[in-house]
Amino acid sequence: MAVRARAVVLAADGFAASRDARRALPDARGAFYGGVSTSTGDAITWGVGLGAAVRNMGAFLGHGMVVPGHGTRLNPVLPFLGALLVGTDGRRFADEKAQGYSKLGRLIAARPDGRAVLVWDERMHGIAMRSELMRESAAAGAFSRHDTPAGLAASLGLPPDALAATLGGFRAVSVAQDPRGVDHGPLRFPLYAGRVTHGVLTTQGGLLVDETGRVLHRDGGAIGGLYAGGGSACGVSGPSAEGYSSGNGLLTALGFGWIIGDRLAAPLGPPAA
């Protein structure tokens, strides 16, 4: 059945749920998929079929706080509150507070085993537990509480000597309270710890649109009456997983929804009182 319309708005998200298409994301190999099943890239395929240009198809919202074996996530605020991230060798490999969670996913993916352990103390725990995803992680048993360095090392399978040395040299610096950093000194027992790995939540590349949401043709100009927003359109995160800033996904969904809706509703005049 053919349906005529003055305009069509494509808003069916990106393609992260498609295993085959996900293979095209060069940085997502081996990543856990933590998005929704409906993000199969249909709208992008339809747009491309009409001649649309695409951009930044390697970009995605990654995550470095996915708990392997549970599929839940630890609260990504923890590194910004001063949590410690160690590899399975018990040593630090990144400045925890200097990365967004998408970039942190890339750093964990680059580890030989793609795994790390996040460690935090009571001062951070109360704040982190305010989020639903952290309460889900607690219910799933995705992290544990420890009273001694030896207990923590044994439970998480970390080399005790390397972990003790790392803990001894670490200072919990919070950039969540002040971007210049507040030094809270060493982590204080009891400590909490959870294993983490890298994941993909949604893609950020897609149909090329102009600032009003019109889909652009690969030969130039706009495709008449065709609009796209959210994950179906090329977002604002740049070409890889590193450029994703918190909120970029909903920014383009809400932002383009607003802009396109305003534009299409304009000829109809103001709403009746």
Ligand SMILES: Cc1cc2nc3c(=O)[nH]c(=O)nc-3n(C[C@H](O)[C@H](O)[C@H](O)COP(=O)(O)OP(=O)(O)OC[C@H]3O[C@@H](n4cnc5c(N)ncnc54)[C@H](O)[C@@H]3O)c2cc1C
């Ligand atoms: C676990 C998780 C956490 C996230 N956290 C954040 C966050 O904190 N901040 C942030 O900004 N972003 C976050 N995001 C990303 C954000 O959710 C997405 O970028 C955003 O929802 C995309 O909006 P959308 O409208 O394009 O797609 P969606 O919200 O996925 O909506 C698309 C709709 O299209 C429907 N659809 C798909 N295919 C078809 C079809 N062929 N026919 C008909 N309907 C179809 C789907 O069923 C769905 O209802 C998160 C994503 C995930 C998975």
